[in-house]
Amino acid sequence: MSSSKRGRVSAVEAIRGISMMGVIGIHIGAEYLANPTPNIHLVALFDIGTRFSVPIFFFISAFGLFYGQSPSAPFSYRDFLVRRGRAVVLPYLVWSFFYILHDAWHYGMGIPPLSSIASMLFFGNAKYQLYFMVILIWFYLLMPLWRILLARMTLPLLAGILLVQVAFDYWSSFNTAFNLYVYGLPEGTLLRALLFYRLNYWVVHYIFIFLLGGYIALHFDAFRAWMERTTGRLYALGIVSLAALLAWYYKLILVDGYTPLQGIFTAHQLSPLGILYTIGATLALFAFFTHLGTNTLLGRAFQLLGKHSYFIYLAHPVAITYLLMVIYGRGYVLTAPIALTMYAATLALTLLGAVVVRKIGEQIPIVNELTIGLKPRK
Template identity: 55%
Template sequence: MQSTTRKPRLAAIEYIRGISMMGVIGIHIGSQYIMNPAANIHLVALLETVTRFSVPIFFFISAFGLFYNLNINEPFDFKSFTKRRLKTVLIPYLAWSLFYLLHDGLLYGVGFPDPLHLLSILFFGNAKYQLYFMVILLWFYLLMPLWIAIVRRLTMPKLAVLLALQIAFDYWSSFSTGFNLYVYSLPDSSLLKPFLMYRLNYWVLHYFFIFLLGGYLSVHSQQFMAFMKARLRGLTCFFFFTLGGLLTYYYEKIFFDGYTPMEAINTAHQLCPWGIMYTIAASLFFFAVFTYVKFPPALSQALHLLGKHSYFAYLAHPLFITYIGLMIQHKGLVMTAPLIIGFYWGALLLSLLAATACRRLGTAVPLLNKLTIGVYPKK
């Protein structure tokens, strides 16, 4: 049986979950705004580029949390681990997938998919645009013995090699003309085509470095804490340097290469070299800030609430984006900058209110919390 030694709770992990959820909502609101041909490119950059750390940083904190109380030198109880993780991720994933398939089938009149199509949707995480993250996370969980074996042997030089491999792999997957032409040239009837088209939805290789970095730093948490405390200013500079690099890449594509904002954000994303470095910098920066910077009580409470309800808000926010968008469309309004900012805060606040209400209702009806966020009553 895998033994654990309980370490002090880290508020930084909870706070990072909250701001990451906010960033994901920003990305999805940006997808609405960018449909406006006259969209402000700077607001697009804020919504779609500054927020690009949001998804991969989840893998960092997930790995950090998994390894934090784990003794990697003892036998790993994979069965017990898998049982716990399937309850917290797989069941909510299936519940939310079926909810969105039923909801969207009724709303858009497309009906419920046939069994074969349903299996494909569930495998790739295509029931709604945010659910693919849970599919990748499940694959990370299923490969946990591999990650433990790698983390046991990791050193800083080996991490540097893995980073180089990550940059090379992501660049190939995202920007290889030959590979992408091959994928799109496959006939729609090809069984291989969806496995390659939706590779971002389940290939853990796209994010293996940030996950292993989280695991490695968690295992060496004492040294990591001391490093952050001593290098807070340097980590801040690193964060803004990489953010500047990613934004420069975005603006370069628009002003020098003639890209549209849509093309620019689909190039300057989290898998490009600057995006990978920005993710690493954001992971270290936010962890350090939320560990060693003292915030006013009101702000700390707000960060706590964001983190506590981030899981539900992440899963539910497309529902509110849909209905706010339909209301805007019904009124014939143009997606201007002020409107899209209000759109963002409306979707965020409604998601948090729904999360709070369901969490409270779930205390009386435990099945609700089990299905929506994988939280079970304490024994």
């Protein structure tokens, strides 16, 4: 990894790769729960061990926005929005319309009415993975605020934001009165939709991990020196935070009588232990991939996955849909071995698709612009 301020940080690319693998795990885990007797340990692998995956993408996004930058340097908000619009909004719209049309055809439901499409696009509901892009767009829209905050950010202030984050996420996830109020609102009303889909656009759910990414990017030399001194302790934090989240999940199921589905809907990334695990996993993975580098086979594999993670993330529901069609069409139930095989097949097929589409896009640049927001280098 280059030590220069603007040098490429290979660990970030690798983290992008492993978090994308986690997102696929979460979505295959959701399908695996259709099995009437799921293996609770495989559910833990698919849906608890992967809980860092979504929040860590916000960390990576902020790191990329602020690495090698100064929040006090001249900044054109308009130019920023144009660049981010090309990189995120355009692919978001392309893939949203693709899934709207594909699912209308595949499931025989027909094209939804115009008002439904507007709602789908606003909340990121055209497909189950796309809501992340909506939150990311809101983070981009609030860029002037993040610049002001990070210009004044100190570690005590960051710790205070973490405490507010834990309290807010706990309220949003577990406050019975608030959630009963939301579920009690009439179906089809705007207020119900705005509150029900709050996870799809309320950036405050992930504000700490985003600001942490920005803070580390702005103080990267100091962070890297600290990380190299404390690598062992960072690994320990990652392992202990995962163990704590897993212990809670197993207690919910084995002691409290929760179903696996109830267990993963409780021990999620916005719970206090989930937030601790996000922080532990982020720091431990940063240290691990910094140490791993890019010269080993494993290091190169994660660089490849990171490079193509955007396309894989956007396209993997297609692979899941058709693999399930084959599995169920042949009369199989999604057992643990089949679910693991399906995971490997989804990752392999979407990686292959990403490589092929990227190659096509090198010859026909608009393909890369529309699918992954990549402009040809001048």
